[in-house]
Amino acid sequence: MSGVELSMLENKVISKLISHDKILIMIHDNPDGDTLASASAMYLVLKKMGKNPRMVCKDKVPRPFQFLPKMDEIKEDFLFGDFDIMLAIDCGDIRRTGFDERLKDFAKKKRKILINIDHHPKNDLHKIANYNLIDYGASSTSEIIWDLLQKMEVEIDKEIATAILTGLYTDTGGFKHSNTTRKTLEIASELLKHGARIKSITKNVSLNKTVPAMRLWGIALTRLHKHSKYKIVSSVITKQDLKKCGATYEDLAGVVNLINTIPDSKAAILFYETEDGKIRASIRTENEKVDVSRLAKVFGGGGHKKASGFTVEGKLVFNNSGWKIEVK
Numbered sequence: 527m528s529g530v531e532l533s534m535l536e537n538k539v540i541s542k543l544i545s546h547d548k549i550l551i552m553i554h555d556n557p558d559g560d561t562l563a564s565a566s567a568m569y570l571v572l573k574k575m576g577k578n579p580r581m582v583c584k585d586k587v588p589r590p591f592q593f594l595p596k597m598d599e600i601k602e603d604f605l606f607g608d609f610d611i612m613l614a615i616d617c618g619d620i621r622r623t624g625f626d627e628r629l630k631d632f633a634k635k636k637r638k639i640l641i642n643i644d645h646h647p648k649n650d651l652h653k654i655a656n657y658n659l660i661d662y663g664a665s666s667t668s669e670i671i672w673d674l675l676q677k678m679e680v681e682i683d684k685e686i687a688t689a690i691l692t693g694l695y696t697d698t699g700g701f702k703h704s705n706t707t708r709k710t711l712e713i714a715s716e717l718l719k720h721g722a723r724i725k726s727i728t729k730n731v732s733l734n735k736t737v738p739a740m741r742l743w744g745i746a747l748t749r750l751h752k753h754s755k756y757k758i759v760s761s762v763i764t765k766q767d768l769k770k771c772g773a774t775y776e777d778l779a780g781v782v783n784l785i786n787t788i789p790d791s792k793a794a795i796l797f798y799e800t801e802d803g804k805i806r807a808s809i810r811t812e813n814e815k816v817d818v819s820r821l822a823k824v825f826g827g828g829g830h831k832k833a834s835g836f837t838v839e840g841k842l843v844f845n846n847s848g849w850k851i852e853v854k
Contacts, residue, residue, distance in 0.1 A: 532661060536674055539659050542611060542639055543572065550609040553583035553600065554617040555624035559591055559696025559731060561616035564643070564667045566594045566689040567675075568613060574680050580604060584624030588776040593730045594692060595685040606632045611639045616667035619649040619828055630654060643670055646830060647819060665710040668693020672713050684721035691722040696731060699783055704812055705832060739777035742767060746781050751848065752791060759791040762842050762849045763798040775800075786810040793818055797851065799842055805851055806837045 543549065549572055551565045565581050572579040581600045591597065606612070606628055620626040633640045633654040642655035645664040652658050664670050668690045675682060675690075694714055698706040701714070718724060735743075746761045753760070763778060771777075778798060786794035793811040800806050807825070809818040810833050819834040827836025840853040 532659075535657060535659055536677055539641055539643075539657055539674065540678055542641065542657070543575070543577070546610040546639070547578050548609045549577055549579045549611045549613060550604060550606065551579055551581045551613045551615060552617065552623055552625070552629075553581060553615060554622045555584045557583055557585060557587060557591070558616075560666045560668055560693040562587060562591045562594055562597070563689045563691075563693030563696070564615045564671045565600075566596055567668065567671050567686050567693075568615065569596050569599065570683075570686050570689065571675060571678065571680050575678075580609070582625075588779065589774075590730050590734045590776070590779065591692070593726060594689055607635075610637070611641060614640065614642045614644070614651060614655065616644055616646075617642070617651060618644065618646040620651050620654070622828075623651075643667060643674075645670060646828070649828060663707075665705045665707060666693045666697035668697070669710060669713060672717075682720045684723065687717040687720035687722035688726065691717040691724065692727050692731070695724075695727050700728075700732060703832065704814065705830075736773075736777065738771045738773035741771040742773040742777050743781055743784070745771070746778075746785070746796065749849065750785060750788075752788070757790060757792040758795060759785050759788050759793070760795040760797065761785055763796070764842050765799045765801070782808040782810050786812065792816050793821075797842060797849075800837070803839070803841065804837050805840050805842060806835065808835045809833070 551568055553565045554561050569579050569581055582604050583600050587597045587600060612632060614623060617623045620629060623629055632638055640655045641657045642651050643659045645661055645667055661670050672690050691714060694710055698710060745767050746763055749761045751760050782794055782796040792813045793809060793816055796808045797805055809822060811818050817831045819829050819831055822828050822834035822836045825836040825838055827834060829835055838853055840851050843850050843852045
């Protein structure tokens with residue numbers, strides 16, 4: 527999408543937000559910093575505009591992001607028919623919303639508007655949305671929200687600035703990943719001018735590791751395996767590991783990024799068992815020649831070129847040859 531097309535689309539989205547009151551902000555399941563930060567910023571902005579926004583997410587807010595503004599306002603469900611507009615924030619695809627069938631029904635109704643704001647590759651959510659505000663070159667959805675706010679007559683206060691900076695910070699790995707651009711850093715600088723609390727962000731996101739979390743990370747590191755041919759580094763975590771350490775799934779945040787720092791590796795994968803008997807894989811790479819989303823799609827997943835994931839039915843099993851995935 528060209529800059530002109532993106533600008534025209536921004537104007538249309540703003541027009542719809544101005545002309546409607548009841549707006550539902552949808553946060554993707556297993557929420558990360560970008561989707562939560564983007565939703566928080568939009569909620570605050572819509573409130574300033576005198577609107578009646580609500581936020582919904584199928585899953586609970588992870589501990590590191592509970593410091594973000596208005597996280598206590600997020601509900602686990604809503605009657606979608608009560609809203610005129612639905613904003614899908616950083617959702618990636620329909621399934622990631624956690625309400626895929628109901629979302630399809632919403633999109634079919636007349637006088638209902640679905641706006642998709644995202645930076646993921648084109649997917650099935652694009653097909654049902656009335657407006658796709660997409661920028662594949664953006665570091666994060668929060669960066670897209672910032673661009674949108676530049677055209678809206680709303681004061682950017684400390685809370686909004688902190689929310690957007692959190693999204694930039696988390697999706698760029700603390701401004702370390704290759705998706706950190708000159709524009710990203712310029713926006714971060716502007717957000718600091720508006721009072722964004724960088725100390726609070728780093729304290730909660732990067733320095734918020736409990737003893738159980740560190741023990742869990744230790745287990746993941748002891749199980750590191752590097753494939754000699756494909757140069758993929760991987761590790762595994764079972765449900766029993768979490769129980770043994772007294773840890774939660776939130777404590778896994780950041781593990782795959784850490785093992786992705788190993789020199790000469792092309793990608794990193796963390797496999798872990800979920801509570802409902804499945805195996806989730808988080809994949810990361812910093813190699814410009816590698817697109818991990820292609821691997822994720824093979825197993826029904828998706829994501830970005832640099833950060834993707836998938837979920838399969840199965841369990842992790844250890845035998846004489848090492849850890850294996852036993853698919854159901």
